Amino acid sequence: MFTQDAFNVFWQTIDVMIKGMGGIFLFMFIFFLIVKGLDKIFPKEIERE
Amino acid sequence: MGGLFVGLFALTWQQLIMIIVGSVLIYLAIKKEYEPTLLLPIGFGAILVNIPFSAAINQISGGTEIEGALTTFFNFGILTEVFPLLIFVGIGAMIDFSPLFKNPKLLLFGAAAQFGIFFTMALAALFGFTLKQSASIGIIGAADGPTSIYVATRFAKELLGPISVAAYSYMALVPIIQPPVIKLLTTKDERRIRMEGVAKSVSKTTLILFPIIVTVVAGLVAPTSVALIGFLMFGNLIRECGVLNKLSLAAQNELASIVTLLLGISIAATMTADRFLQPSTLIIIGLGLVAFIFDTAGGVLFAKFLNLFMKEKINPMIGAAGISAFPMSARVIHNLGQEEDQFNFLLMHAVSANVSGQIGSVIAGGLILALVS
Numbered sequence: 001m002f003t004q005d006a007f008n009v010f011w012q013t014i015d016v017m018i019k020g021m022g023g024i025f026l027f028m029f030i031f032f033l034i035v036k037g038l039d040k041i042f043p044k045e046i047e048r049e
Numbered sequence: 050m051g052g053l054f055v056g057l058f059a060l061t062w063q064q065l066i067m068i069i070v071g072s073v074l075i076y077l078a079i080k081k082e083y084e085p086t087l088l089l090p091i092g093f094g095a096i097l098v099n100i101p102f103s104a105a106i107n108q109i110s111g112g113t114e115i116e117g118a119l120t121t122f123f124n125f126g127i128l129t130e131v132f133p134l135l136i137f138v139g140i141g142a143m144i145d146f147s148p149l150f151k152n153p154k155l156l157l158f159g160a161a162a163q164f165g166i167f168f169t170m171a172l173a174a175l176f177g178f179t180l181k182q183s184a185s186i187g188i189i190g191a192a193d194g195p196t197s198i199y200v201a202t203r204f205a206k207e208l209l210g211p212i213s214v215a216a217y218s219y220m221a222l223v224p225i226i227q228p229p230v231i232k233l234l235t236t237k238d239e240r241r242i243r244m245e246g247v248a249k250s251v252s253k254t255t256l257i258l259f260p261i262i263v264t265v266v267a268g269l270v271a272p273t274s275v276a277l278i279g280f281l282m283f284g285n286l287i288r289e290c291g292v293l294n295k296l297s298l299a300a301q302n303e304l305a306s307i308v309t310l311l312l313g314i315s316i317a318a319t320m321t322a323d324r325f326l327q328p329s330t331l332i333i334i335g336l337g338l339v340a341f342i343f344d345t346a347g348g349v350l351f352a353k354f355l356n357l358f359m360k361e362k363i364n365p366m367i368g369a370a371g372i373s374a375f376p377m378s379a380r381v382i383h384n385l386g387q388e389e390d391q392f393n394f395l396l397m398h399a400v401s402a403n404v405s406g407q408i409g410s411v412i413a414g415g416l417i418l419a420l421v422s
């Protein structure tokens with residue numbers, strides 16, 4: 001625990017964290033655009049509650 | 050006569066502890082109803098494999114290896130990833146994506162609430178786990194059993210037992226884990242924020258196209274995620290196409306039930322005393338809890354961050370529903386909202402975030418496979 005090797009792996013996980021979180025947000029944003037796009041192309045009724 | 054008691058005399062204290070562990074899992078499944086579909090088979094399997102000379106797992110007798118049934122199930126269903134993927138078909142057939150279309154911006158919470166995965170992964174690295182083991186431990190935070198099993202099978206088969214037990218136990222404990230974290234990070238006024246409901250009817254074409262487009266997009270951006278997201282979306286397409294109702298019901302019920310049973314008992318093949326009774330098991334179980342706490346925190350804090358810029362405020366508790374534990378997390382958020390204000394109906398929004406979490410967790414699994422491989 002907390003050895004030099006552990007810190008080396010830790011910095012790798014930080015790299016994965018940045019890319020991973022960025023990637024998930026990117027994916028979800030693309031899905032958001034898909035949902036919005038489908039919504040526009042195939043419109044539906046809207047009832048305010 | 051002594052031959053009759055050969056098993057009894059060979060029983061070690063470690064095996065006895067594992068039999069007790071198995072019994073506790075069965076107790077939690079039956080008495081507390083903690084994910085019984087998984088914890089009961091895992092618990093019973095743990096007993097099966099820890100009986101001395103158990104024929105349920107491979108044994109060496111007279112120099113030859115005799116294959117045990119559970120080892121066969123494990124090799125066929127888990128190592129080949131068949132069981133988790135078939136479960137994804139069942140889950141896909143159960144998911145109704147229409148709440149997502151009612152409030153698509155809540156999709157972002159399905160991303161924010163995956164933070165616990167990466168935080169825990171980093172923490173696991175500090176405890177001396179390798180990168181692949183850390184990734185497998187972190188994915189407990191996906192709050193999605195099949196994804197955890199899928200990633201652990203690829204990266205750290207030796208940790209599959211404790212990872213599965215932690216993932217399914219904490220999924221069952223969401224109503225206990227999430228409320229204190231949410232209360233710690235939000236004020237009473239924030240928890241009282243009301244959100245306007247929008248009831249929309251979603252066209253059938255949209256619901257059919259969504260799983261297909263998502264699979265293609267996910268596949269093009271991260272091909273390693275195709276199996277995970279593809280099987281989930283395949284199940285959903287069966288549900289939404291409208292011409293495979295029998296198959297859809299079979300996927301939701303018979304397929305999901307049978308494969309869950311086999312998955313649970315097969316995982317137990319890895320829960321032999323020599324493998325399970327390690328200090329790493331306790332660390333993994335502790336880290337699993339950290340993952341769920343930081344998932345919740347990630348979602349809540351992201352909602353608070355968005356509120357800095359938004360005219361129509363979001364109740365920050367909705368962010369916590371961005372985990373995959375469906376529909377438990379959505380119910381927890383709704384109940385918390387009603388505790389503060391009995392006329393605050395957050396269920397619909399929480400369900401939207403929760404469905405986003407189901408997509409987010411699978412995407413997170415796919416990305417981890419891509420980034421760590």
